[in-house]
Every structure is written in structure tokens, then in C-alpha cells.
Amino acid sequence: MRGGAQIWLADCGKRLSEVGHQITFILPEDSLILPDVETYAKTVVKYTHEKSAEDPESYQAAFTEVLKPAQVCVTLVRQIRGKYQNVSFMAKCIKDAGLKTFLISKTGTFDPTYKAEFYGGDLLQTEPPQCCTVTIAEFTRQSIIEAFGIKPQFIQTIYNGTDTEKFKRTPEMAVEAKKRYPIEEGKFVVGSIGRFVAAKGQKVLLRAVKKLLETGKVPNIHVLMVGEGDLKEDIEKMVVDLGLSSAVSIHPFTKEPFYVFEACDCIALASFLEGLPNALLEALAMEKPCVASRIYGMPEVVVDGQTGYCFEAGKVEDESTWDAMAEGCAEAIAKIAALDEAGRLAMAANGKKLVFDGHDKVKCFQRILDLIQEKARSTARHFLSGTHKEHCLQAPH
Known part of the structure; x- marks a missing residue:
């Protein structure tokens, strides 16, 4: 439960709490956001x-019972697990009890295996x-409309945004980053x-x-990998098998990615x-310029030649497509490595402007x-108090 969607849900609840x-x-009883939300939530079920x-x-x-006093319920769209799909189940609870609670579901990646009722x-x-879906990219919105026949009025795009105050470079941050992630000087990281x-x-x-x-296109390349997950040991073995031990370093998950x-x-x-x-x-x-697969919402921010470069994606289930994808990824990285100082500075400025103008977290959260x-x-007229402001936030596993 350390994914960005769950963190977003916790942040959303905190922001709503702060304004009354x-x-x-x-939440699932093993949710890792429990300690955070218990500091401000009225109730945690x-x-x-x-x-x-x-x-x-x-x-x-x-x-x-939890939904009865709630004017709004916010949840995340997830794949069905066994007999449980969280959005359609919350909708069933509301509909069967004749509640007036408005259901807002939030979704990130478009998944063609989903069904219309998931929204x-x-x-x-x-x-x-009595419901609507919020997507984090326009590509996702259009794909859901086309694939599942969801009416446009039921779905809108609101970018997640990022904390532009937290993700600002400082001299002190540069010093600390070198301490946490020591890499030989002269490497293209x-x-x-x-x-x-x-x-991923x-x-x-x-x-x-x-x-x-x-x-020899980028002979000084070094990859800094940060994260955790089921394939970590496989990745570590692959690094050794490919003879990349001196060109790759792997570090654990961090709550302070700005140093990365x-x-x-x-x-x-x-x-x-x-x-x-x-x-x-x-x-x-x-x-930082970025290279990314040309899929879903990523080309909306990784603009070729402006903020980075995209490359064509293969199919995760078909390893025979991975080599061409790797070739595209390599070419994209090589283009950025080949930029002169002026080119890198221009690309850096373009990326910063794009995020600060259109993806500022405060504006998006608003x-x-x-x-x-x-x-x-x-929905207020259906509740006894005109000043009633109570909402339910539900995170699936």
C-alpha cells in the first residue's frame, strides 16, 4: 500500500480535514497508510x-452504515478480486440502501480488462x-469512454499534480544526494x-x-534503481548476468525521492x-529530462525534444518485443546524453515550467x-444539517 494512489487518497483526506x-x-487492516490517516480521520473502519x-x-x-452520514464517498478503481470490485460494491451499498451519497471513483492507468461497472x-x-470518475490523464479518460461506453458527463480529467515546493532543487539537497547515493564522478546517471x-x-x-x-554511445552510463517488489531478486541477478554490476546500483524504497x-x-x-x-x-x-514509453498519459508530459523523449513500448507478456523496446529506450537516453549544456538547460527549464504551470499539486488538489x-x-438537502460536511474515503488493497 505504498503506491501513489493510496498516498494520494491519504493526502486528499488530510486536505479535506484541514478545511473542516x-x-x-x-481500509484493509494491513494498509500502510493507516498510521497517517488515524491522526486526522474521524473514524477508521x-x-x-x-x-x-x-x-x-x-x-x-x-x-x-459508514456511508449513511457521508455526503460523498471517494474510492480508487481497482481490478476485481474474487467476488469483490470496490467501486461497484460501494455503489451497490449506496443503491440498495437508498442513500444519497455521491460516489467519486479515481483511476490512473487504463486497463482494457476492466468493465463498465467498475466506474x-x-x-x-x-x-x-450519483457518481463520476476522475482520471489522472486525458488519454485514460478518452480510452474509458471509447472502450466501455461511459458517457462523457460521468468522467473528467484532473491531474494528480506534484508538490512543487518539495521538489525544488537546493545546494543542500545536492550535498545530501551525493551522501545517500554515492556514484563515481563523470558518470551519466x-x-x-x-x-x-x-x-515497470x-x-x-x-x-x-x-x-x-x-x-559505446553512452560509455559512462550508470543506472540508479530505487524501489522494492517481487522482482527485486530477479533484477539483481540480471544485473550480474549481464555484467552490469559496475554500471547499476540498487537501493531500497525511499519516502524522499527528491534526493534520487x-x-x-x-x-x-x-x-x-x-x-x-x-x-x-x-x-x-x-x-530532470525524462525518457518514457509512449503509452497512456506519459506522452502528455514527456514531450519529444522538449522535456525528454518517448519510445515505443513492447508487450509485457511477449518477451520477443522487449529487445526493440530496449533499443528505443537506449536511443532516447543517448539523445539526452548527447545534448550540450545549453540543450540540457533548455530541456530542464521546459520540464519545470510544464509541471509548475499545469501540474502543481495545490492547484490540482483544489x-x-x-x-x-x-x-x-x-446532496446536502438530504441531510439534517445544512452545515453537514462528512465524507467516506475507501482504499482497496
Whole structure:
């Protein structure tokens, strides 16, 4: 539960609490955001992940009770697990009990294996509409509309944004970054930050590094990998097998990624499946050019020749496509490595401007807050108190 979506949900609840709203969370009992939300939430209701997947109806009464006083429920769109799909289940709780709670679901990556009901369930049929979905990229919004026939009025794009105050470079940060991530002087450092899972494409990035060393295009390349996940041992073995031990360093997950970005010359995301990852926005805010797969929302911020370069993605399930993808990734990295100082400075400035102008977290959060408050006002007449401001935030496993 260290993913960006869960962190976003915790931040959203905190922001709402700060402006006078009462927040109840429904979370898996092993959620890693529990310690954070318990400091400000009115109530935290916990459930068992395994039981919800096997027998979701056993939780319907408890979830409905939590939803009764809530004007708005905010949740995250997730794949069905066993018999449980969180958005459609929350919608069922609301519809079956005749509640007036407005359901807002938030989604990142477009997944063609999802179903229309994942974006509102029974509430897609209510009049007036009693649900909507927020996407983090325009690509995702258009894809959901086209693939599942969701009416445009039920779905809108609000970028996540990034903390532009936190991700600002300082001389002190540069000193600390060298201490945390010591790398030999003169190296062209490529950062890779994220979970070690197949969809993130770290194995493709390692193939790209091998190509750049063999061709001599970037002979001084060094990859700084930061993260954790099921494939970490596989990645470590691949580094050894490819003879890249001196060109790759692997570090554990950090809650302070700005030191990672500061240590790098560019950031690479060779992902097969991605929405609009926080890592890209954070890196661009810190004036780091990026290379990324040309998928989903990433080309909306990685603009060829302006803020970095995109390359064509392969298929995660078809390893025969990985070599061409690695070639594209290598070429993109080589283009940035070949820039002169003026070119790098221009690309850095472009990335920073793009994020500060259109992806500032405070501005983006305000749009979310405005949406929640708008929906709360529309349901207020159904509650006893005109000043009632109570909402439920639900995070799936």
C-alpha cells in the first residue's frame, strides 16, 4: 500500500480535514497508510482483504452504515478480486440502501480488462447522476469512454499534480544526494524509481544499458534503481548476468525521492503499463529530462525534444518485443546524453515550467476539493444539517 494512489487518497483526506470536513476511512487492516490517516480521520473502519474477496456481502451492512452520514464517498478503481470490485460494491451499498451519497471513483492507468461497472456500478443508471470518475490523464479518460461506453458527463480529467515546493532543487539537497547515493564522478546517471514488478519494465531498461555500453554511445552510463517488489531478486541477478554490476546500483524504497532525482542526469520509465506516474512529474519539477514509453498519459508530459523523449513500448507478456523496446529506450537516453549544456538547460527549464504551470499539486488538489464540495452541496438537502460536511474515503488493497 505504498503506491501513489493510496498516498494520494491519504493526502486528499488530510486536505479535506484541514478545511473542516469530517472524514471516515474504510481500509484493509494491513494498509500502510493507516498510521497517517488515524491522526486526522474521524473514524477508521478496517476490513480483511481475503474475506472481502471471498464474501463481500458480509461487509455490506457495515459499509452501508459508514456511508449513511457521508455526503460523498471517494474510492480508487481497482481490478476485481474474487467476488469483490470496490467501486461497484460501494455503489451497490449506496443503491440498495437508498442513500444519497455521491460516489467519486479515481483511476490512473487504463486497463482494457476492466468493465463498465467498475466506474460507477448501479449508480451509472441513476437520475440525476450519483457518481463520476476522475482520471489522472486525458488519454485514460478518452480510452474509458471509447472502450466501455461511459458517457462523457460521468468522467473528467484532473491531474494528480506534484508538490512543487518539495521538489525544488537546493545546494543542500545536492550535498545530501551525493551522501545517500554515492556514484563515481563523470558518470551519466539514469534514475529508475518504482516497484520492481514486470509492468515497470526494469528488465527492459537493463537491456538498454547493455546496448549503450556495447555500442559505446553512452560509455559512462550508470543506472540508479530505487524501489522494492517481487522482482527485486530477479533484477539483481540480471544485473550480474549481464555484467552490469559496475554500471547499476540498487537501493531500497525511499519516502524522499527528491534526493534520487537530484543524483541523476535523467529519469527513465520503460513501463509496459502506466497512467501518469508521480515519478515523471517529480523529476520534471526538479529539472530532470525524462525518457518514457509512449503509452497512456506519459506522452502528455514527456514531450519529444522538449522535456525528454518517448519510445515505443513492447508487450509485457511477449518477451520477443522487449529487445526493440530496449533499443528505443537506449536511443532516447543517448539523445539526452548527447545534448550540450545549453540543450540540457533548455530541456530542464521546459520540464519545470510544464509541471509548475499545469501540474502543481495545490492547484490540482483544489480542483478535487471543488468537485467534492460541489457534490456535497448537491446532496446536502438530504441531510439534517445544512452545515453537514462528512465524507467516506475507501482504499482497496
